[in-house]
Amino acid sequence: MARTPQDITDAELAVLNLLWERGRSTVRELTDVIYPGGSGSHYATVQKLLERLEGKACVKRDREPWPHEFESTIRREELIVRRLQATADKLCHGSLEPLLTQLVRNQTLSAEDRQSLRGLLDELDVEAKTSEK
C-alpha cells in the first residue's frame, strides 16, 4: 500500500491560517508572527512553506511589489470540504452522509437549530428540482 502524502501539512496550514486572518502579506510579516523573535533561518522556513503552498495552488505570489506579497487562493471553506471528502473517502466509501449523521448526533442542536437545518434542506430540495429539468 503506497503512502499518500498529506495535501496540506500542519506547518503549511499555520501559514495559510495567518494569510486568512491577515490577508495579503510579505514573508517577513508572516515570519514575525509565527516565530516571534525568530532567527534568520525561520524566515527561510516560512519562505519554503509558501513556495510549497504555491506549488499546491493554495497561494498566489505577487512579484510586482518589493518585497513580494502573498495571498491565499483557497478559502477556508474549500479546504474544510476537501478534508471532509477525504475523511468520507477513507471511512465511508465516499459518502458524506455518515459524517453528517455523526455531526448531528454529536452536537447538541437546539430546536431552532433543527428548524433552520430543515429550512436549508428544503432549499436544497428546491434547487435540485429546478435544476434537473
Add this chain to the structure above:
Amino acid sequence: MARTPQDITDAELAVLNLLWERGRSTVRELTDVIYPGGSGSHYATVQKLLERLEGKACVKRDREPWPHEFESTIRREELIVRRLQATADKLCHGSLEPLLTQLVRNQTLSAEDRQSLRGLLDELDVEAKTSEK
C-alpha cells in the same frame, strides 16, 4: 513546528476496514483479502499493522484460539468523530459547527441523504420532547 504523526495510517485503516466488515479474524484471513496471492512477507506486514493498531488501542487480540484472532475495539463512527474533530481543531479553532454548515451547503448531498437527515432531525425532536419533562 513539530511533526504530528497521523492517528491511524492508510495501511492500518485498510486492516480496520476489513475487521469492521468481517468481524473477528485471523492474520491469514485478513492477509488473503488485502494481498490476494500475496507472498509470505505480506503476512508479516499485516501482522505488524495489527500490532501497531493494538498499540493504539484500536484492536484487541484474543490469544486463546490458535491462530490468534483479532477484533476491532473502535467503531467506525468513533473514528469518524475523531477525524471530524481533528479537522475542526486545525481549521475552525475546534468548533464543529462550520463543518456542519459546509456539509449541508455542499450540493454533493443526494436527495436520499437529505431525507435520512430529516429523519434524524425528527428523532432528535422526539428525544428532546421526552427528556424535557
Add this chain to the structure above:
DNA sequence: ATTCTATGAGACGCAATGTCTTTACGTCAA
C-alpha cells in the same frame, strides 16, 4: 520427528517534512 504455519522482535529503506545554508539579487543611503 518432521513439516507446516504462526508468532514476535527487530532491521531496512524510502520518502515526507520541517529546518537550515548558501549564493545571488534588489533597494536604498552615503
Add this chain to the structure above:
DNA sequence: TTGACGTAAAGACATTGCGTCTCATAGAAT
C-alpha cells in the same frame, strides 16, 4: 557608485513516520 542590508531562490540536511521485509523461535498437525 559603492557598500550595507534585507530578500529571493535553490538546494542540502536531519529526523522519523510508515510500509515492508527477514529471521529466529514456537506451536500444531500428520
